[in-house]
Amino acid sequence: MKWLNSLIEYIQTNRADFVGNLSVHLRLSIIALLIATTIGITAGIYAAHHLKIGNRIIGFFNGIRVIPSLAILVLVLPLMGMGFYPALLALTILAIPPIMLNTYSGLRQINPNTLEAADGMGMGRTRRLYKIELPLAASSIVAGVRLSAIEVISSATLAAFIGGGGLGTYIIMGMSMYDVNIMLVGAIPVTLIALASEIVFSVLEFYLRRKHGELG
Numbered sequence: 001m002k003w004l005n006s007l008i009e010y011i012q013t014n015r016a017d018f019v020g021n022l023s024v025h026l027r028l029s030i031i032a033l034l035i036a037t038t039i040g041i042t043a044g045i046y047a048a049h050h051l052k053i054g055n056r057i058i059g060f061f062n063g064i065r066v067i068p069s070l071a072i073l074v075l076v077l078p079l080m081g082m083g084f085y086p087a088l089l090a091l092t093i094l095a096i097p098p099i100m101l102n103t104y105s106g107l108r109q110i111n112p113n114t115l116e117a118a119d120g121m122g123m124g125r126t127r128r129l130y131k132i133e134l135p136l137a138a139s140s141i142v143a144g145v146r147l148s149a150i151e152v153i154s155s156a157t158l159a160a161f162i163g164g165g166g167l168g169t170y171i172i173m174g175m176s177m178y179d180v181n182i183m184l185v186g187a188i189p190v191t192l193i194a195l196a197s198e199i200v201f202s203v204l205e206f207y208l209r210r211k212h213g214e215l216g
Contacts, residue, residue, distance in 0.1 A: 006181045022189060025166035028156045032088055033149055036095030041141060044103025061097040069094055069155040073162050087164025094155055095148040102144025106137030139208040146201035153194045157186060
């Protein structure tokens with residue numbers, strides 16, 4: 001447990017810097033996830049309701065998913081330079097595909113009989129979307145957000161490579177100094193944050209599946 005004592009001692013000695021980097025990491029992750037959720041759900045809804053164009057949208061976002069995280073971070077450098085906002089843009093791009101694809105999948109998997117019943121009740125497209133489709137697809141959408149959250153939280157460590165700050169700063173510092181303890185100052189909090197997000201979204205996903213699963 002010597003490494004743990006060293007870790008705690010380092011954080012206590014550099015409390016202000018640690019809190020600052022933790023704050024940047026959380027802001028990067030949360031803002032990127034919020035923007036990506038808005039764009040991803042909107043794009044997923046559009047793709048599910050306009051299949052011809054939707055197939056092209058799906059192909060585009062599937063293409064983004066195969067690009068390595070660091071590559072996307074580097075690609076934004078010529079456009080925006082280095083710093084917080086280029087890192088935010090890159091993380092947002094990384095977070096959109098899982099949310100968009102899960103939204104699309106959740107909406108397309110709804111039982112057509114359920115949608116026909118809603119139409120028979122005189123529901124318009126907008127009302128049917130908010131009253132029937134989105135609630136039934138909610139667990140799938142949350143699953144996409146859960147995947148994106150883990151991707152963003154872990155990839156935010158790479159933001160330090162382009163001057164975005166965050167907990168990845170300690171990983172880079174530790175690598176340059178050949179000091180594993182300093183690397184752990186960044187790696188362990190990131191792991192704990194990712195695990196916490198996994199638990200929260202998994203519980204929410206389970207609740208929504210139980211609540212709406214029988215209706216679709």
